[in-house]
Amino acid sequence: MKLTILKNELNDAIGHVSKAISSRTTIPILTGIKIEATYQGLTLTASDTDISIQSFIPIDKDNETIIQVTKAGSIVLPAKFFIEIIKKLPSQNIEIEVNDSFQISIRSGSSDIQMVGMDPEEFPILPRIEENHVLSVPGDLLKTMVRQTGFAVSTNESTPVLTGILWKMAEGSLKLLATDRHRLATREAAIEADSDLNFNNIVISGKTLNELSKIIPDQNTLVDIVVADNQVLFKIDNVLFYSRILDGTYPDTSKIIPQVYKTELVLRTKAFTDAIDRAYLLSREEKTNIVKLITQDEKNVEISSSSSELGKFTEQLEVETMTGEELKISFNSKYMLDVLKVIDSEFIHIGFTGAMSPIIIKPNDHVNSLYLILPYRTTN
Amino acid sequence: MKLTILKNELNDAIGHVSKAISSRTTIPILTGIKIEATYQGLTLTASDTDISIQSFIPIDKDNETIIQVTKAGSIVLPAKFFIEIIKKLPSQNIEIEVNDSFQISIRSGSSDIQMVGMDPEEFPILPRIEENHVLSVPGDLLKTMVRQTGFAVSTNESTPVLTGILWKMAEGSLKLLATDRHRLATREAAIEADSDLNFNNIVISGKTLNELSKIIPDQNTLVDIVVADNQVLFKIDNVLFYSRILDGTYPDTSKIIPQVYKTELVLRTKAFTDAIDRAYLLSREEKTNIVKLITQDEKNVEISSSSSELGKFTEQLEVETMTGEELKISFNSKYMLDVLKVIDSEFIHIGFTGAMSPIIIKPNDHVNSLYLILPYRTTN
Known part of the structure; x- marks a missing residue:
């Protein structure tokens, strides 16, 4: 194998396949990146057996020559060092040469690296997937x-x-x-x-x-x-x-999502997030992250949390609309924050079916997402 | 103690004193920040016994009222929670009230926090320092x-x-x-x-x-x-x-700095840093970080490193000037990089007094700093 390649293009491809390299692997060949040169381009492959990533660099792109292949071939290189040294090479032009005993030279500017690679025959072969679906x-x-x-x-x-x-x-x-x-x-x-x-x-x-x-x-x-x-x-x-694909049968969750609510709230996402975030600060001291929500009147809910060590937190929060029964419910504030963080809408809709039933959170402007949190059973 | 204060000003002062809070302290009172209100302003203090930091917030600044003190007093609050909750309070105005049994209320917007603080009498008193020198x-x-x-x-x-x-x-x-x-x-x-x-x-x-x-x-x-x-x-x-101030007598280092050199190099800081950085990548695999520098002729030095696992690295580097004897020397590339990182000058001067004597690195444009690295004794 003998070729010259542009540094940035090689770097980008390395960046992609490096996501599949596990630092914890016990199989030596999987600590490496396989590079394979043909007269069409360079293919990089990495695998941790769960994920395999392959990145192809064509010999030219937008009329610019990226790779000049003098001799085809392949080699596996130790990933950690290879990733870092390529980034730091002094020139945009990199020359790679591999001999029959897996000796590799990498030259760039006046830098010269001599390494021993691994046998590409040992590298796992990626599955052939039929593109029917x-x-x-x-x-x-x-x-x-x-x-x-x-x-x-x-x-x-x-x-x-x-x-x-x-x-x-x-x-x-x-x-x-x-x-x-x-x-x-x-x-x-x-x-x-x-x-x-x-x-x-x-x-x-x-x-x-x-x-x-x-x-x-x-x-x-x-x-x-x-x-x-x-x-x-x-x-x-x-x-x-x-x-x-993970083994096992995924549990059927369709039946746990309530279809009717006893209490419904529409809240401004940002204001609700900020209030829960403040309540979370105290709640996490107890590891349980318990925050309590109590409807006050048609306009307000109270959000509260407490820690035996630190004290207690209470906040009145204005709601946009409230319908249905009065409610007192406790939930994990960290789980609520996780949901609120991924909702991009200005308003959210929360549906309750009682203090012991799942809480359903949805963005108020579309029906494409739905989040469910199980409440905590608390004594009061 | 009773006062109102602007959130940003309180936050800034907390940010300063928080540097003195150690998460590893076993003395409960030192996990806290002491706050003391007088009619002149608010003083925050934190200490880990090695460092103590005090930050004073005056009642007004640039004709803007920052604090309104209704009643003077002091309290110690658990630092970790206090730091985070103040940042997240909903309004710019914060009301703090402490009663005689160290019960504290913090109110901002519709948020209300009730906490128990610690006795300020238990907090260490900062030393009085005479300002003679x-x-x-x-x-x-x-x-x-x-x-x-x-x-x-x-x-x-x-x-x-x-x-x-x-x-x-x-x-x-x-x-x-x-x-x-x-x-x-x-x-x-x-x-x-x-x-x-x-x-x-x-x-x-x-x-x-x-x-x-x-x-x-x-x-x-x-x-x-x-x-x-x-x-x-x-x-x-x-x-x-x-x-x-640390106890003990600092060793006399004046005698180990050589006054005359046998070999002197002037190098472009960036080019030398980059070459050492590349050599470091291989050298660190051996934990010793050994990099070798060999003068070639009046114009070039060779920088090299090797790893039994990975291979070897060689680079020719052009020098600006070279005077004195030929030289072959080994040193810790990490130590050299640490020096090069803090030199802001375009060129550096390196003086050698033989392969076993200290290496002296200086910026080439002033005499205010000097760095010394001991070389490695290597067999060849």
Whole structure:
């Protein structure tokens, strides 16, 4: 293998695939990035077995030559050092040469690095995925959907399926759902796809989707999603992002969402967030994060919290509208803040079905998202 | 105690004194901030016994009323919660009321916080310092002097005096010096002070001076420094910063600085920094950070490093001027980078007195700072 390549382009590709490198892996070959040169371009691959990412750099782009390949070939390089040294090379032009015994030279300006790489034959081969079922989602929408649900996944590895986000596709609508048994978040959106494309029980790790979000550029990009038996492939420009589908059956949550409410509030999102945030400061001293909400009259609710160590907090908050019964309810303020942080609307609607029933929070201006928090059972 | 105060002013003062709160203290009263209201203003005090900081808020500033004191008094409040809740209060106006049993109410907008404070009598009394010896140093100069020496203090608590920076004042010149036995940094500056103000062996913790630097504003501020028997007081506007002087005799380092060189190099600071930074990447894999510098001819030096795991790095670097003998020397690249980071000049001068003698680095355009690194003894 012998080639020259522009530093910035190599850096960008390294930045993409580096998301799949785990520092905790015990398999030596997976601490490396595989680079493979053909006369069409350079392919970088990294994998931690859960995620695999491949980034392709074409030999030219917009009439600019990016790579000149003199000899095709491949090698696996230790990722940590490779990532950092490429960033710091003195010149925009980088020359890479590999001999038959995996000896590699990297030259740039008057810098010269001599390394020993690893055998590319040892690197895991990425799965072939048949592209029968493809859906296309705008990148910024996909990032929003992941952000608006991912916070609710479980961090408890004892039920692996709950550490993931459930993906459902039916009748041209994609729905993401996450729950850790104490709270639930869903987000839905109409998506361009074959009308016969339906799936259910596709669960992808929340952490993985968070890494995926970091790779999706902010500007308009369409992400093609290919769903296979045990893998999902996300295609973003020249990057292929493979994720394992989590094993297990996702619990049916449809029955826990109440359809009628006994008390309904419309609140200004910012004012409610700020009040809960203040109440949270005291509540977290007790680890439980308990905050109490009590309806006062048609115009006000009282938000309060207390800590045996520090004291107590009370605030009167004006509501936009209130309908239904009087209410006294306790909930985890941290869970409420997590929901409020991902709601971009000016007003929110909160529906209650009694002090022991799930609390439902929705943005007031559309029906695409729904958040649920279970209340605390308290003695008064 | 009863008063109203503007949130921003209270926040700023809390921000200053909070630097003296240690999260590791076992003395309950020191987890608090003491607030004391008089009809002149509000004084906040915090202390971790090594550092004590006092910030005074006058009742008015620039014809604006900041505080209205209805009743004088004092209280100690739990710092962590107090710092955060004040920041998050809904209104610019804050009302604070304390009764005789240390019950405190904080009200702002429709928020109401009820807390129990601690007895201010239990809070340590700050030392009275006689202001016989005062020197005034411009704030930005003081920050620079601390930055240019503080990195070289020892982190090994077994010789406490070396964790500090040595302050010397003689003939109108202030000199700061730090060493951890492997390297040394000094910075000198002419200072306005009484001509008879001389001191030596004043050693102040590097960490403490780092905290002090964070309090000094960026714009032109004069810091008055009062040196007493076992304390130094720094006065910055309305903030008093007390620091303990470290016990022990600082070692005499004057004899280890060579006065003549066998080899001298002038190098472009940025180019040398970048080359050492690249070499460092490989060298740190061996934990020793060894980088080798070899003079090539009158125009070039070779910088190299190696790692048994990864490989080796070599770079040719053009020098501005070179005089004296040929040289082959090894040193800790991390120590060299630490020096290069604090040198603001375009060119540096490096003096060598042989492969086993201290390396002296100076900015090429002034004589106010000097850095020393001991070389490594290597076999070839």
